[in-house]
Amino acid sequence: MKRTDLIIVGGGPAGMAAALAAREKGIRDILILERDKELGGILNQCIHNGFGLHTFKEELTGPEYAARYVDMVREKKIQGLLNTMVIDVQGGNPCRVTAMNREEGMFQIEARAVVLAMGCRERPRGAMNIPGYRPAGIFSAGTAQRYVNIEGRMPGREVVVLGSGDIGLIMARRMTLQGAKVRMVAEIMPYSGGLKRNIVQCLDDFGIPLKLSHTVTEIHGRERVEGVTVAKVDENLAPIPGTEEYVACDTLLLSCGLIPENELSQAAGAEMDDVTQGPVVNARLETTAEGIFACGNVLHVHDLVDNVSIEAERAGAFAAEYILEGRGDWGEALRPKIPAKSKSTLPEGRDASSQLICIGCPVGCLITVEKKEDGSLNITGNTCQKGEAYARNEFTAPVRTVTSMIRVEGGRGKVVPVKTASEIPKGKIGECMDEIRRAKALAPVRVGDVLIKNVAGTGVSVIATGNMD
Amino acid sequence: MYDVIIIGAGVSGCAIARELSRLELKTAVLEKALDVCEGTSKANSGIVHAGYDAIPGTLKARLNVEGSRKMEALSKELDFSYRRNGSLVLCFDEKEQDKLTELKERGEESGVEGIRILSRQELVSLEPEVGDEAVAALYAPTGGIVCPFGLTIALAENAADNGVEFYFGREVKGIERKEEGYLIDTGEETYETRVVINAAGVYADQIHNLVSKAFMEITPRKGEYLLYDKKTGGMVSNTLFQLPTALGKGILVTPTVHGNLLTGPTAQDIGDREGTNTSREGLAQVSAKAALSVKRVPGRDVITSFSGLRAHVTVRPKAGDHGYVGEEEDFVIGEAADAPGFIDVAGMESPGLSCAPATGEYVAGLVKKLLQPEEKKNFVSTRKGIPNMALASDEERHRLIRENPAYGNVICRCEMVTEGEILDAIHRTLGAVTVDGIKRRTRAGMGRCQSGFCNPKVVEILARELGKDESEIRKSGKDSWFLVNKEKEQL
Numbered sequence: 001m002k003r004t005d006l007i008i009v010g011g012g013p014a015g016m017a018a019a020l021a022a023r024e025k026g027i028r029d030i031l032i033l034e035r036d037k038e039l040g041g042i043l044n045q046c047i048h049n050g051f052g053l054h055t056f057k058e059e060l061t062g063p064e065y066a067a068r069y070v071d072m073v074r075e076k077k078i079q080g081l082l083n084t085m086v087i088d089v090q091g092g093n094p095c096r097v098t099a100m101n102r103e104e105g106m107f108q109i110e111a112r113a114v115v116l117a118m119g120c121r122e123r124p125r126g127a128m129n130i131p132g133y134r135p136a137g138i139f140s141a142g143t144a145q146r147y148v149n150i151e152g153r154m155p156g157r158e159v160v161v162l163g164s165g166d167i168g169l170i171m172a173r174r175m176t177l178q179g180a181k182v183r184m185v186a187e188i189m190p191y192s193g194g195l196k197r198n199i200v201q202c203l204d205d206f207g208i209p210l211k212l213s214h215t216v217t218e219i220h221g222r223e224r225v226e227g228v229t230v231a232k233v234d235e236n237l238a239p240i241p242g243t244e245e246y247v248a249c250d251t252l253l254l255s256c257g258l259i260p261e262n263e264l265s266q267a268a269g270a271e272m273d274d275v276t277q278g279p280v281v282n283a284r285l286e287t288t289a290e291g292i293f294a295c296g297n298v299l300h301v302h303d304l305v306d307n308v309s310i311e312a313e314r315a316g317a318f319a320a321e322y323i324l325e326g327r328g329d330w331g332e333a334l335r336p337k338i339p340a341k342s343k344s345t346l347p348e349g350r351d352a353s354s355q356l357i358c359i360g361c362p363v364g365c366l367i368t369v370e371k372k373e374d375g376s377l378n379i380t381g382n383t384c385q386k387g388e389a390y391a392r393n394e395f396t397a398p399v400r401t402v403t404s405m406i407r408v409e410g411g412r413g414k415v416v417p418v419k420t421a422s423e424i425p426k427g428k429i430g431e432c433m434d435e436i437r438r439a440k441a442l443a444p445v446r447v448g449d450v451l452i453k454n455v456a457g458t459g460v461s462v463i464a465t466g467n468m469d
Numbered sequence: 470m471y472d473v474i475i476i477g478a479g480v481s482g483c484a485i486a487r488e489l490s491r492l493e494l495k496t497a498v499l500e501k502a503l504d505v506c507e508g509t510s511k512a513n514s515g516i517v518h519a520g521y522d523a524i525p526g527t528l529k530a531r532l533n534v535e536g537s538r539k540m541e542a543l544s545k546e547l548d549f550s551y552r553r554n555g556s557l558v559l560c561f562d563e564k565e566q567d568k569l570t571e572l573k574e575r576g577e578e579s580g581v582e583g584i585r586i587l588s589r590q591e592l593v594s595l596e597p598e599v600g601d602e603a604v605a606a607l608y609a610p611t612g613g614i615v616c617p618f619g620l621t622i623a624l625a626e627n628a629a630d631n632g633v634e635f636y637f638g639r640e641v642k643g644i645e646r647k648e649e650g651y652l653i654d655t656g657e658e659t660y661e662t663r664v665v666i667n668a669a670g671v672y673a674d675q676i677h678n679l680v681s682k683a684f685m686e687i688t689p690r691k692g693e694y695l696l697y698d699k700k701t702g703g704m705v706s707n708t709l710f711q712l713p714t715a716l717g718k719g720i721l722v723t724p725t726v727h728g729n730l731l732t733g734p735t736a737q738d739i740g741d742r743e744g745t746n747t748s749r750e751g752l753a754q755v756s757a758k759a760a761l762s763v764k765r766v767p768g769r770d771v772i773t774s775f776s777g778l779r780a781h782v783t784v785r786p787k788a789g790d791h792g793y794v795g796e797e798e799d800f801v802i803g804e805a806a807d808a809p810g811f812i813d814v815a816g817m818e819s820p821g822l823s824c825a826p827a828t829g830e831y832v833a834g835l836v837k838k839l840l841q842p843e844e845k846k847n848f849v850s851t852r853k854g855i856p857n858m859a860l861a862s863d864e865e866r867h868r869l870i871r872e873n874p875a876y877g878n879v880i881c882r883c884e885m886v887t888e889g890e891i892l893d894a895i896h897r898t899l900g901a902v903t904v905d906g907i908k909r910r911t912r913a914g915m916g917r918c919q920s921g922f923c924n925p926k927v928v929e930i931l932a933r934e935l936g937k938d939e940s941e942i943r944k945s946g947k948d949s950w951f952l953v954n955k956e957k958e959q960l
Binding site: 035083085087100101102103104105106121122124125126127129131132133134135136137139140142143146147150151152153154155156157217218219222223224239263266414 | 700745773871874877882919921925939945952
């Protein structure tokens, strides 16, 4: 049987950060087992920007954030097996991991410690008990995101999004940018679970209505979705009779919560926490199964990948300590600090001509801009310098970074993610997208390659945010 | 000229096809959907009833008991999932215990083996999670659970391997009586046959009325269900039925052969023959009634809900007009008196699935009388299913991956279904051509994430193997598309 010091289950942001931290602490033999065909996990399909403000002090897209970690993992010569599914993990001294892939079949590896970093999955339609038919055209937002951003395929033309978590908001914008009509985003709660900046830049920018305290009460269409019934809900979240509205659409995207993926943790006998839906851990992020640590969305669902990276570094370092120094007293269970979930609403009665929500970072400050008699601007409400700059721009000449993907020929994949190298005038987004949607690139493509010059006459280039061999 | 044409590739049609494939007959099955098992057979309780429900002497009672007896051997012969888990009818009122006795006597008269009445104490020791209000139960050890897709697909594949022709996407539009049989019109094609078997499920009345003046009417009876995560499948080991209560006809709580928990069905007569939509009220009713049978209904662990339509006969062809055995409430199986060679297999509501193996033999017997065919000498009675990596032993897994590395590539992570299994599902006899076809053959997409992760991969594999673009791949019917744009088209 193969032996190694540390096995990391999952090569997404959590797994890579844990592996790097363990290497930093002096662990030589580390093996990352990843089920997908590349490292990076869900970041690879999160082609929008907004990642890395803490970790890298700059705003990156998901694939760029992932690529930086992949580069570090390569540089540190950390081993990984791709297209490999872990089917069982057992704690102990040593731990034992069973995995499967095409090349090696089913195999077992012994490791002195294991870090679980499998991430989470989306709540499906069935779990929400939405009545109606079961036609094609009902996708969880992440599945649709994979189709569009990785496969270059549009799953529909007229869309209703249920759930206003960040993935729902981001997908409402994505579908719009790629040419679909998003009829509305319905949210059962009286607030959005997404960030304010995403309500502004994903919905408001495109005039997509956000219907708070509304839900889908029925799905119509026998073969393909033909429409949904949307109704207002009362304070107990029950639909209010008489408020039903039929909305014609061919696609329903669901963004109704994420569930940590803990089948392996449970099979390993790790005790579970009913609140986080992740394993119970101590202060060292060690589960109750001997030698098994957990971090990232498998432990609890995080809002920001930057926080995943921080937590995973700790898990990797503690696993290394465990390998080098042996098992200490397990101590007490300590629920990881979970920041309160976003409960975003845009201030009601906001005067859009003078009040802005800053989209510079997740805080989402409400900034007031007043034009003084001398023509200069009086900006208040911002809590940082960037906020002032944003408000000034937004008031005079609003700009946005556009992210999308371009079809690639001769590569291993179908499309490569791209972004505008800097912000472009908001009014140019449509023209910019027309050029991007028509464009083609030839593999290989590296992060930073210029794929379109002077897009829409803005003087700004469209550059690759992912690699494609 | 065919000897026999069967209309409908549900479980009854396929069971009949398989029995006819033992005989020297030219047989075909016409199905309007793109796959077998697309109607009532795909959305039901998956129960093999012991046979105490039906009135003794009816065809329902006879075929049920026979079907239940045959199911185990058939599951081995044709390699589908079946388990004799036992069933319990729960009684919630001391005063109604005589109803259990009545059921028991009925069952004994029909020949159901081993049934007995359990006290509350015996019941609790058998099912610790049983609801507090259950006072007694009728126990039938021969009750079982089956994979309804597995059964139907296995019967169809075996029939096809033995020479029965299957035609999909063929909706019967008209049937014309000829001198020597019938001419069936499906719009684009016509089929001549000596014998017609009408196994058209909730449309069997329409097919019947095309040829017979003895009017029949079927009113679909809708049943809604909730399916729960596999972690709850061990809550009960027997199938728990209910005696009717103040809430109306009872519902069942049962483990499935795949280890999920299933509750349902409601019973609502509807006008729409395609009305397989679930409703808020229906699903709420299922949850409320299930709460009587078990201490805790795991509402948080629901992974999907669905509804199916049972073919309930509301106007029976008049006595004297037909050659059917049986009375009111019975199946309508037999040759229509005013249409020689036209055999109805109609009203196959519960326990139609349990009866299927016996229905097949019974109807084949009717055909034998009409056509007196020879037995086929080279009939192959066995069929091997798709390997199941999730359940296979380690040695078996190693062997499969050695033979084809695709068995090492997991596509559906929830149910651990590999690319090898999906390829087998596509390339075998009557292979899958739709995403639902893959799902019903391999369970890819039937797990807790309900195809969130595997849907794009399954669509990709289907397109690649069938030589199609992904935008041409369908969920089930011809309009159930997933993707708008072709591969090379702009984004």
